[in-house]
Amino acid sequence: MSLSPYGLLELPLWGYALVTFVTIQTMFLGVTLYLHRDQSHGGLILHPSLRHVFRFWLWFSSGAITKEWVAVHRRHHAHADQPGDPHSPVVFGLRRVLFEGYELYSVAANDAQTLKNYGRGTPQDWLERRLYSAYPHHGIVVFVAAHLVLFGVPGILMIAVHLVAQPFFAGGVINGLGHAVGYRSFEMPSTATNLVPWALLLGGEE
Numbered sequence: 001m002s003l004s005p006y007g008l009l010e011l012p013l014w015g016y017a018l019v020t021f022v023t024i025q026t027m028f029l030g031v032t033l034y035l036h037r038d039q040s041h042g043g044l045i046l047h048p049s050l051r052h053v054f055r056f057w058l059w060f061s062s063g064a065i066t067k068e069w070v071a072v073h074r075r076h077h078a079h080a081d082q083p084g085d086p087h088s089p090v091v092f093g094l095r096r097v098l099f100e101g102y103e104l105y106s107v108a109a110n111d112a113q114t115l116k117n118y119g120r121g122t123p124q125d126w127l128e129r130r131l132y133s134a135y136p137h138h139g140i141v142v143f144v145a146a147h148l149v150l151f152g153v154p155g156i157l158m159i160a161v162h163l164v165a166q167p168f169f170a171g172g173v174i175n176g177l178g179h180a181v182g183y184r185s186f187e188m189p190s191t192a193t194n195l196v197p198w199a200l201l202l203g204g205e206e
Helices: 013-040 048-062 066-078 094-109 112-118 126-132 138-151 153-174
Strands: none
Touching (some): 048 126, 048 138, 066 094, 094 153
16 A cells, blocks of 8 residues: 555645644634633633643643743733843844744743742643643644644645744734734733734734
8 A cells, every 4th residue: 555645634725724724723722712811810711621622732732831831921911021021022122022932932931930930820630740741742743743644745834834823923923013013902001012903813812
């Protein structure tokens, strides 16, 4: 039996685009609904089963660990656009946040004091201790392997688009442009802005 360069699932061009769009949008929904609104601020209380779905998908598709993301985000709010903000364009410059947002996030996420001070209340169950936090990169490895097996050569481009989406849009566009350009509906102490008046691609974060 010969191996197809298109993997187990050969799709039309729009099919590959749709799968990529769905995987990215599910990731963004996990970020905005689970990590941001549920875990970081408690403004939204998700059903426990939905929390598990998002926690798995974020680990599987992006390598995101709940405690790290929440701690970095809470620290951002505690020092919004001031020294101590881990990813402010006011502090680091817009260009650096746009193109090195992931690196800035990683520095803060690996800071033990940040995790201790701002990561409280996040999951510490068996799955978190034995799988997600213990093997933070294994999920994304399986994600990549699954794409290659299912989609073959087109899967390489799908993987590339998916892996670039979160650091660029979440790290660069939201944390960078969202604190440097845009408009406000009301004044507030930080430089946070809205970029567009509708929410279609980034779960309302834009």
